[in-house]
Amino acid sequence: MDTRALSVFLSVAETLNFSRSSELLHMSVSAVSRTIQRLEEELGQSLLERDNRRVRLTGAGQEFRTYARHSLDEWQRLRRKLGSDEELAGEVSLYCSVTATYSVLAPILETFRATHPAVEINMHTGDQADGIARVLEGRDDIAVSGRPSQLPQRLRFLPLLESPLVFCAPSADCAVREMVQTVDVSRADFDWKLVPFIVPERGVTKDMLDTWFNNRGVRPRIYAQVAGHEAIVAMVSLGLGVGIAPRLVIEASGMADSISVIAAPRDLGPLTVGLCSLGQRLASPPVKSLWDVAEQTYPRAI
Template structure:
């Protein structure tokens, strides 16, 4: 495979239209089609389902998307590295988070890190939790800031260090009937509509809690969201209540945070490769800053 094939694949994946992809790349549509066919033949999979009306990326295409982006990025970076031979080298550091709520926590830390390493070039990524360990093992990211997933699979190179424990809270709009409560039991939520995370995207503990809360509610009483940010928007708009880790909730949101009885705090921390930590001083400095940070609404500090 070559970078032109990968560029064609990425353009089609972005536009879901072969003609628009060709325009974006300044080539003909048959050229794009030929490159996609060649790439599919080499990989032995179908990357797109195509009809006369629509183009849809397949599961195999989605799995290949991150690899294709990484290969193109590496190719571009390699070319730029030698455009100006006398130019000062750059220090890359790739950090992933599961959502934008965690990404926003990094601003003050990167400000300090940039003073320590003036050549630093951060690369910030949102990382699907199901691909977390693979992305770390393959070097696609150097560190992931996330809520703890299941036990680390055997054979992977990543380690997890807890930074704090975050309480689960019920959130509702300021004018909601539950807004005046100081604490809630799960049965208090029974009469109210629920805003939930898609079970496929929720952590195990959150998915189990959601299953208990759903009870015998019908579809009209449930709103499923692909992200915590989307859930916050619907709750603030008055569509219902939700139960989320407190760290997901923007401080500017016009919401009430109410403790939920029986809800255990969830572990929040960092994943990284131990070998990389020893060989990359910028990564080591960032992990140290993360573990020293006073995290919002924390219950337990990570220990050295």
């Protein structure tokens, strides 16, 4: 089995960039391109569509990506079954927000690298609200995400910690600060039209907040919808509005002195943060090993 060719294809399928994959794989761009071309010739199908602006998977490429991942996982299982003495190897594609890299993942990865140094972690960062979708689409093995109210049937979720969701305002004197410093925004009769509100544009937190507002028949004055809790905290610190964010994001943002927590509504509930993965991906030894280390790192999971 040409496992190297499968690994090359999976890298290009993830990055959608031949130059980036060549750097990650320590190969020349031409060598990466030739590997993909040989696979396409053997299959008699185009796996990637290429033009001067972008690279994307064809329908055959999407199917082959699933096959390639399954084949590499089966190959590693077979080697162990036949008594290979080599240490666990392979790679895990991991997605999380920037905050989660050091506030959630740091102790997990420290232990995992010490016990499984041959497993490569491919880290991708972005808005945590995209984590579940990326896992469901097969783009990443594991993502750090808030727990949705309803989990897709194919998805496994490992709770790690809880962080209260809090309303926050700028600390510095400004119009927004003056609007909220003399009132209690957690009161049911608070008029949200009085202040500009900064909300997440998608994700678990948005769903929780929408439900909270709907239950009160509230239509807040929305100043902006932004991607990521970090962006909300930054905009609040600039005096642009009132926002909502997990307390752990505020504490890790480096802007805590510029933010004042003005309410932590009990009935809004905390955000449960954890790992999510497709059940079938947990059959992969490297993926399952990282999952197990996370569970051991946070033994008092919810």
